[in-house]
Every structure is written in C-alpha cells, then in structure tokens.
Amino acid sequence: MIEFQQISKKWPDGTLALADVNVRIPKGQFCVILGPSGAGKSTLLRTVNGLTQTTNGQISIEGVTLTPASAKTLRRRVAMIHQHFNLTLRMSVAANVLAGLLPVVSTGRAILGWFEPAHRAKACALLARVGLDSKHLLRRAGELSGGQQQRVGVARAFMLDPEVVLADEPVASLDPKISREILSLIRDAARERNATVLCSLHQVDLAREFGDRIVGMRDGKIVFDGTPEEFTDERVEALYHGAQWEDQPAVETEDLYNDALQPQLVAA
Amino acid sequence: MDIKPIPVPAQGTTLGWQLDQPYRAKHLLWLLLVLAVLLFTGHRTEMDKMVVLTGQAVGNLVGLNDESQVVRGLSRVGQSMWPPAFGTEEEVARLTNLDRNNLPFLATIETHEKVEQHLNIDTLQMEESREKVELLVKPLGYVWTVFIKMLETIEIAIWGTLFSVVLSIPLAWYAARNYSYNKFTYTLARGTISLLRSMPELIVALFLVLAYGFGPIAGVLALGLHAAGFLGKFYAEDIENADKKPQEALEAIGAGKVKTLWYGVMPQVVPQYIAYTLYILDRNVRMATVIGLVGAGGIGQELKGRFDMFQYDHVATILIAIFIVVFLLDQFSARLRAKLI
Numbered sequence: 273m274i275e276f277q278q279i280s281k282k283w284p285d286g287t288l289a290l291a292d293v294n295v296r297i298p299k300g301q302f303c304v305i306l307g308p309s310g311a312g313k314s315t316l317l318r319t320v321n322g323l324t325q326t327t328n329g330q331i332s333i334e335g336v337t338l339t340p341a342s343a344k345t346l347r348r349r350v351a352m353i354h355q356h357f358n359l360t361l362r363m364s365v366a367a368n369v370l371a372g373l374l375p376v377v378s379t380g381r382a383i384l385g386w387f388e389p390a391h392r393a394k395a396c397a398l399l400a401r402v403g404l405d406s407k408h409l410l411r412r413a414g415e416l417s418g419g420q421q422q423r424v425g426v427a428r429a430f431m432l433d434p435e436v437v438l439a440d441e442p443v444a445s446l447d448p449k450i451s452r453e454i455l456s457l458i459r460d461a462a463r464e465r466n467a468t469v470l471c472s473l474h475q476v477d478l479a480r481e482f483g484d485r486i487v488g489m490r491d492g493k494i495v496f497d498g499t500p501e502e503f504t505d506e507r508v509e510a511l512y513h514g515a516q517w518e519d520q521p522a523v524e525t526e527d528l529y530n531d532a533l534q535p536q537l538v539a540a
Numbered sequence: 541m542d543i544k545p546i547p548v549p550a551q552g553t554t555l556g557w558q559l560d561q562p563y564r565a566k567h568l569l570w571l572l573l574v575l576a577v578l579l580f581t582g583h584r585t586e587m588d589k590m591v592v593l594t595g596q597a598v599g600n601l602v603g604l605n606d607e608s609q610v611v612r613g614l615s616r617v618g619q620s621m622w623p624p625a626f627g628t629e630e631e632v633a634r635l636t637n638l639d640r641n642n643l644p645f646l647a648t649i650e651t652h653e654k655v656e657q658h659l660n661i662d663t664l665q666m667e668e669s670r671e672k673v674e675l676l677v678k679p680l681g682y683v684w685t686v687f688i689k690m691l692e693t694i695e696i697a698i699w700g701t702l703f704s705v706v707l708s709i710p711l712a713w714y715a716a717r718n719y720s721y722n723k724f725t726y727t728l729a730r731g732t733i734s735l736l737r738s739m740p741e742l743i744v745a746l747f748l749v750l751a752y753g754f755g756p757i758a759g760v761l762a763l764g765l766h767a768a769g770f771l772g773k774f775y776a777e778d779i780e781n782a783d784k785k786p787q788e789a790l791e792a793i794g795a796g797k798v799k800t801l802w803y804g805v806m807p808q809v810v811p812q813y814i815a816y817t818l819y820i821l822d823r824n825v826r827m828a829t830v831i832g833l834v835g836a837g838g839i840g841q842e843l844k845g846r847f848d849m850f851q852y853d854h855v856a857t858i859l860i861a862i863f864i865v866v867f868l869l870d871q872f873s874a875r876l877r878a879k880l881i
Contacts, residue, residue, distance in 0.1 A: 323788065344794050345794075347792065347794030348793065354788075360807050361808075371795070377799075379798050382799045383798075425789075
C-alpha cells in the first residue's frame with residue numbers, strides 16, 4: 273500500500289511539479305498513471321523511493337512513513353523499472369540481475385563477486401521467468417536488444433521480492449508486441465508476490481488493458497482517478513486535449529500552396 | 541500527377557538572420573596583436589638567430605658557404621659519438637680473481653703493447669719504454685651494462701606507476717564530486733591532486749635524493765607522486781562523467797555508495813583506466829631515464845656519468861637503448877590496449 277498525503281514538489285526554478293497530490297493505492301493493485309509529458313508522472317514515482325525529495329506532504333509505504341532515516345530500509349522494499357532500462361552495459365546479464373541484491377549483500381562479497389548459490393539460483397530462475405534464455409547469462413548487457421534489456425531490468429527489480437514496484441514508462445521505447453509482453457511480465461510477477469505496482473505510461477490502450485486503476489495527471493494535479501472502464505474516450509480527450517496541440521501553428525496547407533502561385537519576397 | 545511545388549519563400553518567412561560568422565573585424569585585430577607579440581618574443585627567444593644559423597647550415601650542406609657553426613658543432617658531436625661503444629676492456633693485472641681457463645661469455649684476452657715516453661734525467665733525453673699489457677676484452681660488455689641499467693630504469697617506472705595507482709584510487713574517490721563525502725573532502729582531494737601534478741618529477745627527485753640518498757628510492761617516489769596527480773584527476777573525472785542511469789538504478793534500491801561505484805561505475809570506466817595507466821607507464825619509463833640525471837637511479841645516472849667524462853660513444857649506446865625501449869613499449873601498450881578495450 274502506498275499513500276500520498278498532500279504531496280507537492282517545487283523545483284528550485286519555481287516550477288510546481290506536483291501540486292497537492294492525495295492518492296491511496298491499496299496492496300496488490302496495478303495502478304497506471306497517465307498524462308501528457310511534463311505532467312509530473314515520473315516525479316510522483318520518484319518521490320516514493322526518495323530519488324526526488326518532496327517539498328511538502330507525507331508518503332507512507334505499507335504504513336511506514338518515508339523519512340530520510342527510513343528511506344534506506346524502505347528502498348529495499350521498493351523496486352524500480354526504468355524507461356531506459358538503466359543497466360550497466362559493460363557488465364554481464366548475470367551481474368546486472370545480481371546487482372538487484374546489492375542492498376543485502378556485504379560490500380566485500382559484492383566487490384569480489386561472490387554471490388551465494390541461492391542468490392545465483394534465484395537470478396537464473398528470474399531470468400527464465402522473464403523469458404531470457406540461459407545462453408545470455410554471461411553476455412554483456414549492452415549486446416542485448418532493447419526488449420531483452422528491459423527483461424533483465426524486470427528480473428533485477430524482482431530480485432529482492434519487492435512489496436512495491438515503480439515502473440517509470442517501462443515500455444516507452446519498445447514496440448507494441450514487446451510492450452505487451454513486458455507489461456504482462458511485470459503484472460504477473462507482481463501478482464505472484466502481491467506487490468503494488470505504480471506504472472507510468474504513454475499508451476492509453478495499454479493502460480486500459482493492464483491497469484486495475486488509472487490515475488490521470490496534468491500539471492502536477494490528479495485530474496482523473498478510476499477504473500479502466502470509467503476512462504472513456506471523452507476522458508482521454510479531456511486529459512490530453514490542449515496540451516498536445518496548443519504549440520502548433522494554425523496554418524492550413526492549402527494556403528501555403530496558393531501563396532506559391534504568387535511568390536512574394538519577404539524583406540530581409 | 542499534380543504535385544505542387546513547395547512555396548519558396550513560404551508566407552511569413554523572414555530572411556533577416558544569418559548563421560553565426562566565425563570571424564569578424566575584432567578577430568583580425570586580435571590576429572594583428574598576436575603577430576606583434578610574436579615578433580617581440582621571437583627576438584627575445586632568439587628565433588631570428590635560429591633562422592639565420594639554420595640557413596647557414598643548409599647553405600653549408602649544399603655547398604653555398606664554407607662556414608657554419610651548427611654543422612661544425614653537430615659533426616664534432618657526431619664524430620665523437622660514432623661508433624657507439626659496445627665492448628669493455630679491462631687490464632687483467634687489475635682483476636683479482638680471474639680464471640684464465642674459464643673466461644666470461646664471449647670474453648677474450650688480448651695482448652697490447654703499451655708505449656710510454658720517459659724523460660731520462662741523466663741524459664735529459666726522451667726514452668721509450670715498451671710494456672706488454674694483457675686486456676680482458678668483452679665485445680658486448682658495455683651493452684650488458686646498459687641492459688642492466690635499463691632494466692633498473694624500467695623497474696623504477698613500474699614501481700612508480702604502481703605507487704601512483706595505489707595513491708590515486710582513494711584520491712579519485714574523494715575528488716569525484718558525486719562520491720566525495722562533502723565539499724571539504726572534495727576540495728582537499730582536488731587540492732592534493734593539483735599540488736602533486738604541479739611539482740615536476742625532476743625537482744621532486746632532486747629533493748628526494750637529499751632525503752633518501754642516491755638510488756632508485758628517490759626515483760620511484762618522484763615518479764609515483766607526480767603520476768598520482770595525473771591519474772587521480774583522470775580517474776575522478778571519469779567517475780564524474782560516467783553514465784548516470786545504472787547508478788540511479790542502484791541508488792533507487794539503496795545499494796550504498798561503494799557497491800554502486802563498483803557495479804554502476806567501474807565496469808564503464810575500467811577500459812579508460814587501463815588506457816590512462818598504460819600512458820602513465822610509458823611516460824614513467826621516459827621520465828625514469830631523465831630523473832637519473834639528478835641521481836635517482838637507473839640509466840640516467842649512467843648517462844650523466846658518461847656525459848661528464850666526455851665518453852660520447854657510451855652516451856650514443858645509451859641513447860640507442862632508450863629509443864629501443866620506448867619504441868618497444870609503445871608497441872606493447874598499443875597491443876595491450878587493443879586487446880583489453
């Protein structure tokens with residue numbers, strides 16, 4: 273369970289990224305956050321594990337309030353899946369997955385790369401679970417395709433059996449088929465562990481398909497909160513309208529062609 | 541097909557703009573000023589004289605004029621350096637435990653007649669006395685000496701590099717803005733690095749020879765301290781410039797600074813670190829030949845000694861040896877780099 277209470281975030285330049293956000297996401301829910309670019313989706317996700325400090329308000333995860341002191345232990349219970357996969361590309365797939373265990377492995381063991389057999393077995397099992405063949409195990413992560421890299425990212429996120437999974441536009445750079453596969457993986461793996469998922473997306477169809485609940489954000493505020501069924505086309509229009517088109521010049525193409533027939537010199 | 545042409549210029553186009561021009565009148569003025577300064581300093585650094593002397597030398601070589609200071613000086617040095625000294629000769633009488641039946645490798649005993657002029661005090665006339673001298677000749681004796689000294693130089697360079705790597709790793713950690721504990725440790729580390737880098741090896745070696753005496757200790761420490769300034773700076777800047785994305789992923793789960801550095805940064809920067817370290821090794825070998833001049837061990841010490849005794853043929857051998865080593869090291873590090881990166 274994640275609870276946002278009157279969360280607001282003001283960047284040093286004065287922009288208000290989050291304005292008084294109040295949401296409660298019950299345990300085990302797959303909650304999708306939708307909204308135009310710059311609406312504050314990523315910022316909201318990043319406040320949960322403290323990557324972004326809030327200006328105001330309180331976040332609690334499974335009843336534990338997030339403070340600088342509790343952040344260290346809370347972060348172990350909160351996994352994150354990133355838009356750009358964020359793997360160490362020059363490191364092997366196995367090392368990238370095992371890196372998900374770093375908070376619970378001693379520094380000495382981590383530096384020597386001595387992971388317990390149980391840990392290595394878990395890495396193998398998770399890689400198999402996300403559909404990555406074991407022949408990739410010792411390949412460099414940078415040699416994998418985008419979809420395969422995100423599979424590694426998902427495996428890494430589930431290494432510590434998180435209670436909360438934050439997915440920050442996990443499929444933004446992947447094709448529709450692989451996007452569905454990755455989102456299914458995240459949803460199913462989270463269900464097996466009864467983990468809460470907070471996932472920001474850009475694709476409305478995927479949001480309707482995978483979300484138990486859709487939260488629409490705009491200008492740092494929550495403007496829609498409901499089930500996929502309630503998120504009708506009119507609601508979609510209301511969420512995105514104005515934001516996408518307001519900067520476009522209103523020039524009719526036909527006018528351009530007509531002008532070409534009588535070329536005018538514009539004063540230099 | 542009724543494809544309409546794209547209208548040029550389109551309605552509302554303004555052409556009152558240009559790309560930034562790289563040069564303006566201001567730059568021409570600066571150029572003139574720089575030229576004026578160069579003329580002034582060129583005279584002070586005797587660049588005009590250099591041109592005249594070089595011209596004379598070229599003229600002398602093609603037979604236009606008879607006299608050239610440069611050619612005369614160079615040919616005198618060239619004559620005394622050629623041929624390079626490869627062998628050694630020692631008087632057998634001075635060698636205490638020489639086994640005549642079991643001479644060293646390649647060595648032979650040659651007998652020379654030594655002619656000495658004496659003044660006979662009674663007759664007040666010069667007299668010749670002939671004396672037979674046995675010499676132990678080692679045809680590659682001096683090459684061997686240079687080889688041993690060169691080995692010592694390379695050892696100094698390797699230990700200096702090792703010393704600098706060990707010293708620069710903690711320096712780099714504190715001098716990387718995103719991993720240093722606070723602004724104070726960052727400034728302290730950066731200050732140390734700048735200080736180390738600002739002290740030339742030769743000067744440091746000079747002082748360390750006073751502290752540790754003649755020999756390789758001063759050489760290793762001087763090379764190590766100076767190179768640590770370089771490596772610390774390069775290592776730290778690579779940590780700062782490494783891709784932030786994997787680091788953020790590890791920070792997000794609370795991996796801790798050391799483990800994040802090891803798993804999120806090191807794999808990215810290690811190839812560069814190897815390249816830097818190889819460069820420092822290469823540089824240290826070259827510098828190790830020089831710092832011997834102030835008594836910090838190795839081939840430089842031998843070079844200085846021979847130079848001071850005007851034995852330019854021995855100097856020639858040493859210079860050839862230095863060239864060969866630098867060339868081989870260049871080949872070696874290029875190959876290693878290609879293999880590791």
